[in-house]
Each structure stands twice: as structure tokens, then as C-alpha cells.
Amino acid sequence: MASLKLIGARPSPYVNRVQFALNLKSLDYEFLVEKFGTKSELLLKSNPVHKKIPVLIHDDKPICESLIIVEYIDEIWTSGPPLLPSDPYDRALARFWAAYIDDKWAPLLRELRTAQEEEEKKRVLDQMFQVLIQLEGAYRQCSKGKAFFGGDNVGYLDIALGGFLGWMKVAEKLIGVRLLDEAKTPALVGWAERFCSHDALKDAVPTAEELLEFAQKHFMAKPPTPN
Amino acid sequence: MEEVKLLGTWSSPFSYRVLWALELKGIPYQYTEEDLYNKSPFLVKCNPVHKKIPVLVHGGKPICESMVILEYLDGPWPHNPLLPSDPYERAVARFWAKFADDKGTVIWTMFRSTGEEQKEAVKGSLEMLRTIEDLALGDKKFFGGERIGMVDLAFGALAHWLGVFEEIVGIRLLEPESFPRLHKWTKNFKEEPAIKENLPDKDKMLSNFRCLREKLLASP
Numbered sequence: 230m231a232s233l234k235l236i237g238a239r240p241s242p243y244v245n246r247v248q249f250a251l252n253l254k255s256l257d258y259e260f261l262v263e264k265f266g267t268k269s270e271l272l273l274k275s276n277p278v279h280k281k282i283p284v285l286i287h288d289d290k291p292i293c294e295s296l297i298i299v300e301y302i303d304e305i306w307t308s309g310p311p312l313l314p315s316d317p318y319d320r321a322l323a324r325f326w327a328a329y330i331d332d333k334w335a336p337l338l339r340e341l342r343t344a345q346e347e348e349e350k351k352r353v354l355d356q357m358f359q360v361l362i363q364l365e366g367a368y369r370q371c372s373k374g375k376a377f378f379g380g381d382n383v384g385y386l387d388i389a390l391g392g393f394l395g396w397m398k399v400a401e402k403l404i405g406v407r408l409l410d411e412a413k414t415p416a417l418v419g420w421a422e423r424f425c426s427h428d429a430l431k432d433a434v435p436t437a438e439e440l441l442e443f444a445q446k447h448f449m450a451k452p453p454t455p456n
Numbered sequence: 457m458e459e460v461k462l463l464g465t466w467s468s469p470f471s472y473r474v475l476w477a478l479e480l481k482g483i484p485y486q487y488t489e490e491d492l493y494n495k496s497p498f499l500v501k502c503n504p505v506h507k508k509i510p511v512l513v514h515g516g517k518p519i520c521e522s523m524v525i526l527e528y529l530d531g532p533w534p535h536n537p538l539l540p541s542d543p544y545e546r547a548v549a550r551f552w553a554k555f556a557d558d559k560g561t562v563i564w565t566m567f568r569s570t571g572e573e574q575k576e577a578v579k580g581s582l583e584m585l586r587t588i589e590d591l592a593l594g595d596k597k598f599f600g601g602e603r604i605g606m607v608d609l610a611f612g613a614l615a616h617w618l619g620v621f622e623e624i625v626g627i628r629l630l631e632p633e634s635f636p637r638l639h640k641w642t643k644n645f646k647e648e649p650a651i652k653e654n655l656p657d658k659d660k661m662l663s664n665f666r667c668l669r670e671k672l673l674a675s676p
Contacts, residue, residue: 277591278551278555278587278591287544290544292544292547292551293551294550294551294554297547297550297551297554298547300546300547300550301543301544301546301547304543304546305543317528317531317532318514318517318519318528318531320527320528320531321519321524321525321527321528324521324524324527325519325520325521325524328521328523328524329505363505
């Protein structure tokens with residue numbers, strides 16, 4: 230009985246966040262794939278305000294906004310390690326940095342994709358490195374020496390940033406610059422490797438190949454010339 | 457009991473979100489007015505990432521971002537909760553709080569712009585108000601139900617700052633005939649003692665924001 234449905238698409242970092250949470254809680258769900266460029270009746274009905282994915286539908290009730298969905302999942306399915314920290318101050322830190330990721334990191338990734346000139350690309354990249362250095366600090370502060378932002382277990386903030394790991398690898402392929410760099414952000418490099426090899430998460434992180442194909446199909450002006 | 461400090465400014469709706477929450481919960485706090493043109497070393501130490509107000513400092517530990525602070529408060533002070541207890545209702549509340557944050561800036565754009573940009577912002581503001589009127593409030597007294605909650609505080613700027621902006625730019629958005637529910641909500645919200653007794657003086661706001669608009673329009 231599928232009382233859990235997720236409206237989304239694998240290339241979306243925001244959809245991936247929800248998939249990570251569902252996998253970590255070992256929840257079965259029906260994945261209703263939205264085709265890029267169109268919006269299904271169900272999506273429009275479930276998210277009339279924003280008309281965006283992801284939407285989680287639980288017993289016919291829609292929940293929208295990726296991080297809100299993650300909190301909802303954590304509050305309903307309480308067996309296993311919690312996704313949000315139990316201490317209120319640590320929760321506030323996690324929420325602060327998740328908001329930072331959405332406000333500062335996500336727009337830069339989008340800007341990088343659409344940047345035309347080299348000058349512009351360099352400017353965006355410089356800002357991205359500044360943000361990553363902040364996130365390196367956040368990781369050290371929140372992890373308290375453990376494997377993930379959430380400590381021993383993957384948590385809310387890991388999920389918030391983890392959604393972008395697939396696209397970060399694609400950006401590296403497309404522009405030839407490594408975003409997660411041992412020299413600049415060594416702790417995050419280690420974190421990313423652990424995140425991507427985690428049993429519950431590895432299949433939910435889209436591969437660079439599938440994202441590259443998606444990008445080429447939808448975002449690039451000309452198709453690549455075959456060798 | 458650990459000490460609570462609030463760093464804020466008298467004219468910021470974000471600062472007031474937190475101040476109202478502290479008042480609603482009856483939490484004693486020490487308020488410090490920050491000069492944003494001359495930020496205190498303490499503010500910069502508490503919020504090195506954004507260097508912005510409001511900042512709540514609880515037992516020496518800083519929490520930044522108004523909505524993060526509001527979510528925090530129910531933890532150590534669970535009475536008069538700002539969020540509902542039901543997980544689905546909480547998700548709905550968080551949705552509208554995020555909407556207030558993400559979309560609310562269009563009103564600021566209307567205030568600080570002219571010409572085409574302002575026209576677009578007016579259009580965007582009306583769409584935002586329409587969404588809130590039709591989908592967010594229902595027939596409840598407050599977004600939080602019978603009591604003021606996190607979403608009411610998130611939309612607080614609409615109850616007091618919007619009127620000031622409307623007067624300065626000479627554009628009326630929140631007409632009672634077009635937005636009866638929202639209009640009634642602004643009245644109910646401002647009647648609550650914790651809010652009524654904690655609102656920045658309207659004349660002071662008009663003077664301050666008029667100056668600010670001139671300054672913003674003059675600079676490139």
C-alpha cells in the first residue's frame with residue numbers, strides 16, 4: 230500500500246534531499262516522475278502556490294519544500310537515529326546553515342551554469358569557494374570531530390548539502406575546476422566521500438553521467454559533437 | 457535561568473518577529489539597539505557570517521536568522537508554543553513562514569524602486585497578498601488558529617510596515633474590499649497586547665523610511 234508518494238525528478242537536488250531522508254528511514258514510496266518542462270495535474274493540485282517539486286504526499290496530504298519535508302519525515306517516523314539534532318541549540322545551528330546553503334550556495338551553482346564569459350565564471354567561482362570555506366567551518370563546528378554534520382549519523386544538514394553533490398561533480402566536469410578541493414576544504418572532501426558511499430544514500434545521489442546527459446539535453450544550446 | 461539578549465533595530469520587522477515572540481512567551485530579555493552603519497564588535501562576533509540583526513544570545517550562545525530563532529524558542533520555552541504540535545500542521549506552518557521570507561521582499565522592492573521595477577513589484581506584491589488571502593488564512597482569527605503563532609509573526613511586516621510603505625510611495629495594496637480576511641487579520645494582530653505594546657512609532661517610521669527611500673533612490 231503506497232501511502233507515500235514523492236512527486237519529483239532525479240536531477241533535482243531538492244528532490245534528492247527528500248529521497249535521502251526516505252532512504253535513511255527505510256521508507257517505501259511511489260516515485261511519480263515529473264517530466265522536465267511540464268507540470269502534471271497532480272503537481273499543480275498538490276503545490277498550487279509554487280507548482281514545484283519535490284512534493285511528498287502522505288495519506289493524500291501534500292507537503293512541500295524539501296527541507297520542510299525532511300523535518301516532517303523525521304517527526305512522523307521516529308524509529309532509528311533522528312535527522313534533526315535533539316539539542317535545541319544544535320538544531321538552530323543546523324537550520325542556520327541549511328538556510329545559508331539555500332540562500333548562498335544554490336544561487337551560485339545556478340549562476341555558474343548560466344555564466345557566459347570567462348570573467349563572469351571566475352567571479353562566480355571565487356564566490357563559491359568563499360561559501361565552501363564557510364561550510365568547511367560549519368562542518369567542523371557541527372560534526373564535533375565525527376563523520377557527518379549530524380555527528381555519527383547522516384542528518385538534516387548533511388542532507389541539505391548532499392543534494393548538491395551530483396551537480397558539483399558535473400560542474401567540475403564542465404568547467405574543469407574541482408569545487409571540493411583537498412587544499413581549500415579538506416574536511417568537506419572527506420565528508421563528500423563518506424556521504425556518497427553511505428549504503429542508504431549511494432543510489433540516491435545521481436551520477437555525473439546522468440546529470441551531464443540531462444544538462445546537455447535541457448541546458449546547453451548545442452549538442453556535443455560526437456568524437 | 458540563563459540570560460537572554462536580543463540584538464536588534466527599532467525599525468526592522470525581522471527584529472520585531474523575535475521581540476514579539478519573547479513577549480508572547482513572557483521571556484525576560486535584555487535588548488540592545490544596534491547601529492547598522494556602525495556595527496558593534498559584539499554583533500560581528502555573534503553573527504560573523506551575515507553581520508545582521510536580529511541575533512538572540514541565550515546563555516552566551518548566539519542564534520541568528522529570525523525564523524531560526526523562532527523555531528529555537530519553543531525548545532527551552534515550550535509554553536505558548538509558536539508552532540502547532542501536529543507534524544502535518546507544523547509542515548504547513550513552516551511552509552507559510554518560508555513563503556513570508558521568500559516572497560515578502562517584493563514589498564521592500566516596491567518601496568525602494570520607481571518606474572518599471574516598481575510596477576513589477578506592485579504586481580508581485582498583489583499576487584503575494586492574493587495567495588495569502590485565498591490559501592493561507594482560511595477563516596481563522598490568526599494563521600496560528602486561536603492564538604498568534606510563528607506564521608503570524610513571520611507576516612508581521614504586513615500588519616505595520618506595509619502601511620508605512622504604502623503611504624510613502626502613494627500606492628495602496630492591502631485594500632479591505634480586495635483582501636477582507638488579511639485586512640481583518642492585521643487588526644486582530646495589532647490588538648494583541650504583546651504586539652500592540654511593542655510596535656515602532658508610526659510617525660518615526662514614516663520619517664525614517666522616507667529618508668531611507670530618498671537615500672536609496674539617490675545612490676546608483
